[in-house]
Amino acid sequence: MRLALVIGVCGLIVLALLMVPDLSGLAHWAVEQQRAFQNEMAGAVRGLRAGNPGATAALLTAAGAYGFVHAAGPGHGKYLIGGVGVGSRVSMARLLVIAVLSSLAQAAWAILLVYGGFALLEVSAQSVTTLAEDYLAPASYLVIGLIGVVLVWRGLRGLARQRTSGHDHGHDHDHDGACCGHAHGPTPDEVAALGSVRETLALVGSIAVRPCTGAIFLLVIAWQMDIRAAGAAAVIVMGLGTATLTGLVAVSSIAARGMGQASASRFGAAARIGPALQILAGGFVIWMSVLFLGGGVW
Template sequence: MRRVLTLAGIAVLIGLLAMWWSGSFDRLAYWVAGQQRAFQNAIASALRAARAEQPGAVFALLSACFAYGLAHAAGPGHGKVLIGGYGMARGVPLLWLSLIALASSLGQAVTAVALVYTGVTLLNLGREAMVGVTEDIMAPVSYAAIALIGGWLVWRGLGHLRPVSAHDQEVAACASCGYAHGPTIAEVEKAGTLREALLLIAGIAVRPCTGALFVLIITWQMRIGALGVAGAFAMALGTAAVTIAVGLGAGTLRGGVLAGFAKSPRAAMLAAMVEILAGGIVVMLAVGLLFRAL
């Protein structure tokens, strides 16, 4: 069963790459944009009802914001590439990976709140100006940061390959000298540090959700700003649900790929190759998103 799941995961990965190169992601993005507009209309209606203090309006608004986050997360960005690549590349516990994904999404909401309230109170910026800052400056910065982190994963993998190769050449010597000539699979799969997690979160959180900007600005104008902040975080939770699912899927796929080689002397080499592959995919997709944003 595990082998079947692993093969299925590899097939999904190949399919995603094929969709990327064929332009299917662009068509998906257009469809997602249409869904987002529909959710924005629902959010606008819920905001008007909330301002009129209609019963159930707040719940309707938060539900619409959460649903918007789910739909918006299906489009490009929002850290899915980075979280999925990191989960595939590193032997990170799934709970820790889920917490990173959650913190990244919540970080986007924090960035949106900071940008909007700095813009409207200090700089007197309108919605178009703030969306422009997000799309023209913060989005490219986020994609560039993600590409750099992907390159770092590739570099780590290459660093693990060199001592692993030496280890394979000196297996006979190890039995007599008692020294380890390369990292073990457990060492290669060592959980990510707090610094790694903070870099991942920062790379994703620097780009706020445009839907959150929309809600925050409208509610500020309607003088119900607290409700807008709640809506922004409801969107972040919707985004987090998708991002966490991607990370868990990637981490599970990695575990399935490496499980059959757990006792192999080349297990550490395979883990390093998986890290290189995942980092390369992160770089490729992040650079593609960066070129689209420029």
């Protein structure tokens, strides 16, 4: 009964945290803002090519703003960052680092894909866009789904371990089983699991593998107008704009996890809150991955 109550509380927290950003009004606003900032970037690029003063600043400002509103719109990065924050014991500082690294890696990958494709392979702009949307995007969604599976599996394993131990004390204290012969929660290794280098790279790579379409658009124009350094700089700033929004999601997810833990303590099921959150967050990540793969997300 206590576990069911805790899962219900956690479910409400996860849904409130991760579903609110997808309200239709916000979605339409984000799309309109992206279009407006994309037009501003195109104008700034033309101004830069013509040598207009202030064009560089205008380009960087529009790119950063585009990155922020792009992250608020359709995209998987914020869902994965939020799901990991809710469903793991990763620290806020580490999750913020992951959010920034994933956004910057996404920007760097876009630069490599577009400029490298043009310079080394002589591919067309349409070929780059097709590669990103038809091949890299599904690969990214699959990796994200696998990360969700890992979260669910760890949560189920944690619950199974607690059942094997035979009881749930319902209290918080910091011992690893030395005094009563069993663990009262995740071991120190499990707590740090999502902070390992391997899993950090998996999180960053799953987000970065699909470059932003706005970044591709900007880089193509910059290449054609021979202002490639400015285009690359603007895409990096765009990545920082995206990181600002995903960083806010990271902070919110850590706060939501704390609320869940506090609620569990009140109901006397503190030891079970970690596995329950992992299962719920992992299930949400899997669900979003399936929706993206099926094209069911606006």
